[in-house]
Amino acid sequence: MSSAPNLPTLAKSVTTAMTVTINHAICNACGICREVCPEFAIHPKYLEIRHLYEVDPRRCTGCGECLAYCPAPGALIQSA
Numbered sequence: 001m002s003s004a005p006n007l008p009t010l011a012k013s014v015t016t017a018m019t020v021t022i023n024h025a026i027c028n029a030c031g032i033c034r035e036v037c038p039e040f041a042i043h044p045k046y047l048e049i050r051h052l053y054e055v056d057p058r059r060c061t062g063c064g065e066c067l068a069y070c071p072a073p074g075a076l077i078q079s080a
């Protein structure tokens, strides 16, 4: 019996459905998440009198980079 041919491994092109939101009760508005986000998905919350940030769900890929740098545990919430 011949063995199966070596098929090329499919690239992992499936993007995650995870997105991140900011809990403003915990967030200290340091802006680090905005600096490190590779998708430029975090921006100041316009029309907000305090200097708060928000995540654009259309840009966020759920990569989790921002969570690794956030100094306020629980401020960034990753959800499906």
Ligand code: SF4
Pocket: 019, 020, 036, 037, 038, 039, 040, 041, 042, 055, 059, 060, 061, 062, 063, 064, 065, 066, 067
């Ligand atoms: S999960 Fe990734 S893409 Fe989404 S806001 Fe954080 S760093 Fe940006």
Ligand code: SF4
Pocket: 022, 026, 027, 028, 029, 030, 031, 032, 033, 034, 053, 069, 070, 071, 072, 075, 076
């Ligand atoms: S890194 Fe964390 S504490 Fe700083 S602005 Fe982003 S969510 Fe808020």
